[in-house]
Amino acid sequence: MDVNQSHQSGIISAGSKQVGEDIPIYPSLEKNIAYIKEALGHSSDLVYRTFHFGIDNPNEAAVIYTDGLIDKDFIQNYIMKTLMVDIRDVKLPPNTSSCIEQIESFSVHSGDLKRVHHQSDVLDHILSGDTVILVKDASYGLAISTRGWRDRGVEEPSTQGVVRGPKDGFTETLRTNTALLRRKIKDPNLWIDNKIIGARTKTDVSIAYINGIVNEDMIKEVHERLDRIDIDSVLEGGYLEEYIQDETYTPFPTVFHTERPDAVAAALLEGRIAIIVDGTPFVIVVPALFIHFFQSSEDYYQRADISTFIRFLRFLAFFLALLTPAVYIAITTYHQEMLPTTFLVSLAAQKEGTPLPAFAEALVMEVIFEILREAGVRLPKAVGSAISIVGALVLGQAAVEAGIVSAAMVIVVSLTAISSFVSPAYNMAISVRMLRFVFMLLATSFGLFGIIMGLIFLVLHLNSLRSFGIPYLAPFAPFNMNDHKDTLFRLPLWVMKYRPRLLNQKDITRRNFETKNK
Incomplete structure (x- = not known):
């Protein structure tokens, strides 16, 4: 040689x-x-x-x-x-x-x-x-440049569907995704920076933002966090999320991802930043606050009163999915005096033939439902939903007839499961599913007192989180009255004159009101 x-x-x-x-x-x-x-x-x-x-x-x-x-x-x-x-x-x-x-x-x-x-x-x-x-x-x-491989066409998003609104979704091709954003925002200030991350995969990553609206310090922070990544491969945006998120040891997501170009376009117009990874249809949006996971693109395509009503339903479903089993366990175990006598007698009659305590009943049913949920995701689409529904019905009915669980517990678990599907963000729903077991344990140990203490620690934990330096609970903490026009309530669009103050400090008006008034 x-x-x-x-x-x-x-x-x-x-x-x-x-x-x-x-x-x-x-x-x-x-x-x-x-x-x-x-x-x-x-x-x-x-x-x-x-x-x-x-x-x-x-x-x-x-x-x-x-x-x-x-x-x-x-x-x-x-x-x-x-x-x-x-x-x-x-x-x-x-x-x-x-x-x-x-x-x-x-x-x-x-x-x-x-x-x-x-x-x-x-x-x-x-x-x-x-x-x-x-x-x-x-x-x-x-x-x-002669790139011409076959790719999946633009289709309707599979995880974030809407009744009214655009039906196009991101694909696995980077340039197709940036083109979808360009179609939504025809502004020369929409800037897109490119990076290559991954020593072996050399994955193309684009950073999109609107110059003049975005906070320049936030852009520098995003670049610095991405530049610090030293990894062999980036096969999906989730690889980057774990490197750039502010807090690792928390059940709550501090990075938002979506398949919808209109959701990303709306986030850019608020002053946020999109990270587009080649090979995945999910685009990362930062910073991501707690309230963002309860907002949907469809909120802005319906009237303000309808959108506000739906948002209240989402928050109600959030607390039902989080606390329903725990509250049932606490009341039936420690606080029976809170129940009407007739209802208490009915529950006692149901519990007479079941050998398990309330916590064990709830734990068994919740674990079974989680298994059914994951099985429905992995099974072929043609039979997945059918098997999940039939499995839940058959197992629930059989468990009641066998005397393993009470009928009331099946209702509680079913209500909890249905409520968890209301969340428009899948990763937030997963966080609720995990925390549900913690509150069940607190309820069986300390009753309602344990649930209240758990909620206090939960709020303190949420208040300690940051997403790219922005408080996770903003605009609730720190309180900002102007930004509350698009939180629990969704006021009419003509009322929301200003962009969120914590995300940017320049070009805060959504349009030129002075020129219009003249």
């Missing part, structure tokens, strides 16, 4: 060092192709074609790309045809640098063309779906 071969093998085998890092493009075309093939392990999807072009001073070039990631029609019609047919009889300058400059300036029909000077850049572009042109004795190559 010669020195060059051993040098290449050393770079390729070094797992902690990027392949081809700081190695310039070789003058020899054969050597460049051999290096790329070796670096990619002679992969079968690597395609390269060498050819000669020009007369008088014919030169040799190579076109290299990855099959399956490119638009073959574009390569055939606008690269190969141009280089092998259109300029075949063109007199080329004797200087190789002038030759590749002529190709760059006059021969390649592409709006996205970049120069590459190192082998690492060549590999990155090839593996990203670009086509690289290398010319013999040239000091650099040309990377042309």
Whole structure:
């Protein structure tokens, strides 16, 4: 093995060092192709074609790309045809640098063309779906954007459906997602910054915000947190969430994600920041406050009174999902005097044939329902919902008839389960599902006193949380009267003149009211 071969093998085998890092493009075309093939392990999807072009001073070039990631029609019609047919009889300058400059300036029909000077850049572009042109004795190559892989079309979001509103949702393709945002916000101040995160996956990540509305310090904080991430792979936005969230040891999400372009557009107009990860239809939005997880895009497409009523239902469902089993356990175990006599006698009659205490009944039923819920998610869609519903009915009825649980407990667990589905944010619903067991334990240990103490500690914990420096309970704590126009109540749109004050301190008006009044 010669020195060059051993040098290449050393770079390729070094797992902690990027392949081809700081190695310039070789003058020899054969050597460049051999290096790329070796670096990619002679992969079968690597395609390269060498050819000669020009007369008088014919030169040799190579076109290299990855099959399956490119638009073959574009390569055939606008690269190969141009280089092998259109300029075949063109007199080329004797200087190789002038030759590749002529190709760059006059021969390649592409709006996205970049120069590459190192082998690492060549590999990155090839593996990203670009086509690289290398010319013999040239000091650099040309990377042309020819990405054309098959992707899922724009479809209705599967997790955040609405009765009234847009039906388009994000896809797994980064540029499709940024285009959906551009369609919503046709403002030149919508800026999109790009990063590449992941030492091996080299995942494209975009940061979208509206300049002039967003807090500049918050933009710097987002960039700093993303730049600190040192990880092999980023396969989904959840990889980034765990690195950039403010608090790890909390059941509550401090980062919001959504499939809806209109929800992201509304967040950007409030002064928040969107993080778009290639390969996932979920876009991350920061900062995320507690109140944001109870708001839905549909709130702004219905009348204010209807939206306010629905929001109250969401908060009611939140407390029902969190406290219903715990309150039932506390009252039936410690505080029977709070129940009407007739109802108490009915419960006592039901409990007479069940061997388990109230806490054990609730625990068994809740665990069974959680298993059914997860089974419904994993099962095929055609049978998942049917099996979940039938399973819940059959198991509940069988448990009552077998005397394992009381009928009242089945009603309590069913009400709790239905209430947990009301939340528009799936990750907040999961937090409630986990905390429900904690409150059940407090109720069986201390009764209503334990539930009250648990709520106090819960509020204190929420008050201690931050999302990118913003208090999690804002605008409740710290209290801001102006921002309460879009919290528990959703006032008419013409009343909400100002953007949330804690998110930005400039361009706080939603439109120019002074000009309109004139």
